[in-house]
Amino acid sequence: MAQIIESIPNISEGRRPEVIEACVDQIRTTPGCTLLNYSSDESHNRTVITYIGDAKGVEEASVKLVKKAAELIDLTQHTGEHPRMGAVDVMPFLAIKDCTTEDCVELSKVVGARIAEEAGVPVFLYEYSATRPERQNLVKIRKGQFEGMAEKVQEPDWEPDFGGRKIHPTAGVMAVGARPPLVAYNLNLNTDDVQVAKDIAKIIREKDGGLKCVKAMGFDIEDEVTGKKYAQVSINMTNYEQTPLYRVTELVKAEAKRYGVVVTGTEIIGLCPMKALVDSAEYYLQIKDFDFHTQVLENHIL
Amino acid sequence: MAQIIESIPNISEGRRPEVIEACVDQIRTTPGCTLLNYSSDESHNRTVITYIGDAKGVEEASVKLVKKAAELIDLTQHTGEHPRMGAVDVMPFLAIKDCTTEDCVELSKVVGARIAEEAGVPVFLYEYSATRPERQNLVKIRKGQFEGMAEKVQEPDWEPDFGGRKIHPTAGVMAVGARPPLVAYNLNLNTDDVQVAKDIAKIIREKDGGLKCVKAMGFDIEDEVTGKKYAQVSINMTNYEQTPLYRVTELVKAEAKRYGVVVTGTEIIGLCPMKALVDSAEYYLQIKDFDFHTQVLENHIL
Known part of the structure; x- marks a missing residue:
């Protein structure tokens, strides 16, 4: 593998193994993409998934993951310690080898547009991909959480970058962007x-x-x-x-x-x-x- | 590169750049093997060379190195602070990736046999490759140094593992073996x-x-x-x-x-x-x- 981009999405499910496995399977079954790790926290009710691949492999796996998570995770029923706004809460892209931050920004825009189109989940671009300074910080985007998001996206400054001002009824909204390793x-x-x-x-x-x-x-x-x-x-x-x-x-x-x-x-x-x-x-x-x-x-x- | 074995031979030359370069060139010119580093000490009159590769690449480079060193380094003329018994004094093999200690033991035996055959330098197997407990420790093998080695190899317990009881007149004897990274x-x-x-x-x-x-x-x-x-x-x-x-x-x-x-x-x-x-x-x-x-x-x- 020459070019390596890493993605580490957080999904809002850390308790139901069958849901977690169904989501992780989207990564496992995508060519050009390798699942590295996933780790669930029951009290956060959240799972961190890590995978690497070239831009095309990571793009496909990422879009498939959001579609599956939006189908299986219902934020109206979700409780957990960790703040969250979507079935997939956040999806960062990191430049690991033979690619630049700009490549990851570009990838985040392609993936963000596809997620809005194919999964019906509005997307905020964050960190290096942010289209305005207050969107660099995930915490500011997520403020109000899932429960406050339908209202927040109506505010003049908070129209999502993709998908318009209507949140997904059960999968909410999410953040996608390029960021340094964390x-x-x-x-x-x-x-x-x-x-x-x-x-x-x-x-x-x-x-x-x-x-x-x-x-x-x-x-x-x-x-x-x-x-x-x-x-x-x-x-x-x-x-x-x-x-x-x-x-x-x-x-x-x-x-x-x-x-x-x-x-x-x-x-x-x-x-x-x-x-x-x-x-x-x-x-x-x-x-x-x-x-x-x-x-x-x-x-x-x- | 899938499998990675590292070798870190010490050659008994740390003063004449043209000899050192001629030896290091044996590594540089061998496919399947990458030179990482070499470092000479004038007062020890000794150079440490580090290279990595798959078993085949390391085997070729290692045998070529000993042949060249035996041709250019004359232990009858050698002075230096560090104890030594051969033109190449010691040649360890370390398992770094996708290989086992056993693979390195196997490699040491293949390389040892080839060195005796192709360079005329008798070889003691040491560390993990040792054929008897007292040969695990390099210090015990090297005791007596080059000057005492012609006599030592006549002793019942000190016949080399490869090459018989006749030391190379100018390149002496050497130790080859698998050891853990140090x-x-x-x-x-x-x-x-x-x-x-x-x-x-x-x-x-x-x-x-x-x-x-x-x-x-x-x-x-x-x-x-x-x-x-x-x-x-x-x-x-x-x-x-x-x-x-x-x-x-x-x-x-x-x-x-x-x-x-x-x-x-x-x-x-x-x-x-x-x-x-x-x-x-x-x-x-x-x-x-x-x-x-x-x-x-x-x-x-x-």
């Missing part, structure tokens, strides 16, 4: 007081004056196996080179001390570029003058 | 008392009852730029999956406390497989249930 990173706390996680999230996130390129929320999580409840700081690292994982981790630990709380463990959801992890190894192992590009063996093979 | 890792201390580094090295190394797969020595180092002196624990990690970098690092830090000494920084020398670093990131970031093979993006592209 690391989804959760830190679990040894407390069931969600307010601690919310307070820490507020301190560390860029929006409220914290670290650049960090989006964070506090969640109440129930362990699927043990039923034990705990609070979680759930983070999207939108640029792990600007703000590395270790910095976020150490800041969360430091802030947690105020409450006598510690981090019991962390999770990386889905895929993570090796550099995001190697940068943190360098910090903790105190490695001096390490040259990532020449000293990591795999960089010579890729 | 990480060269140094930890610098904020003391100029080399005894502290020696004491710590003794505690952590396998030979003296420390951690498995750790070789360690204490050195007196003088910074080339500032002239400042400090003690260093210099480590060869012979299996970074069995004994990860973080464990060595934390143990060195813990033992250093006895002397009121701290680690000021560490160094990774040469190439390092990403897994050696990712494993330590997992530990320090407390990542749970991380699946290296499926969650590190690059593993899907390699």
Whole structure:
């Protein structure tokens, strides 16, 4: 495979295996596209799917996925911790190899137009594909969630980029766009007081004056196996080179001390570029003058 | 490239550029094999060459390299700090991708037989390829060096695995074998008392009852730029999956406390497989249930 584009859509279903499998099957059965990973969260009621391919393969798989999700997922019946506005909530495209961000912007427009046409789901272009500055940020687009979306798209500034001002009755609306690689990173706390996680999230996130390129929320999580409840700081690292994982981790630990709380463990959801992890190894192992590009063996093979 | 085997032979020439280039050219001109790196040390009078390829490409390049080195390097004229027994001293094969240690053992036997036949250099199989326990360790095979080798191979236990009991008059003998990737890792201390580094090295190394797969020595180092002196624990990690970098690092830090000494920084020398670093990131970031093979993006592209 020469050109590699990655897509990591989030679908609003994390509980019914048969629905999740039917959606994932759309990726599995598309030539030119390879399913890498999928991971469901019951309390978020959400599944992250990761696949790669060339532009044509990713286009086909992405459109098929939205059609299937719109058929099987009914947002009027959906509950879950994570904010959402559509059966497929968000569908980013990332340039991984032998392609540019512009190629991904172009792909997002082709896919967005086809989704509106073929699945009847209106599409907002976001991040690098955004047609106006306030649409770069997914959180701003999603504000009001599925329940408020029928009304929101009537507002002068919020007509979707494709599909017009009428939301899909059960599948809502969605965001499609090119963006840089992102690391989804959760830190679990040894407390069931969600307010601690919310307070820490507020301190560390860029929006409220914290670290650049960090989006964070506090969640109440129930362990699927043990039923034990705990609070979680759930983070999207939108640029792990600007703000590395270790910095976020150490800041969360430091802030947690105020409450006598510690981090019991962390999770990386889905895929993570090796550099995001190697940068943190360098910090903790105190490695001096390490040259990532020449000293990591795999960089010579890729 | 599907299957990837890496070889990192050491040749006994680090001073004459024309000889080094002639040897390295054997790798450059072999199809199915890619030269990654070569690095010469004048005081050791030795050059480390790194290349990768499929079994067939690495086999061809490796045999060609030994033939050329045996033609141009004369051990009867060789001086240098590093112990050596042959024009090519040692030639390890490492399984990097889509191959097993057994494949590398098999390759080492094919290459060893060809070297004896085509270059007239007797070969000891070492590490995973060793045909008896005392031949696993390169240091034991090399004991006596080039100067003592003609006599050593007459001893009952020291007939080479290929090529018989007659060393090459100028190119000596060599070791060929499969081994796991090795990480060269140094930890610098904020003391100029080399005894502290020696004491710590003794505690952590396998030979003296420390951690498995750790070789360690204490050195007196003088910074080339500032002239400042400090003690260093210099480590060869012979299996970074069995004994990860973080464990060595934390143990060195813990033992250093006895002397009121701290680690000021560490160094990774040469190439390092990403897994050696990712494993330590997992530990320090407390990542749970991380699946290296499926969650590190690059593993899907390699």
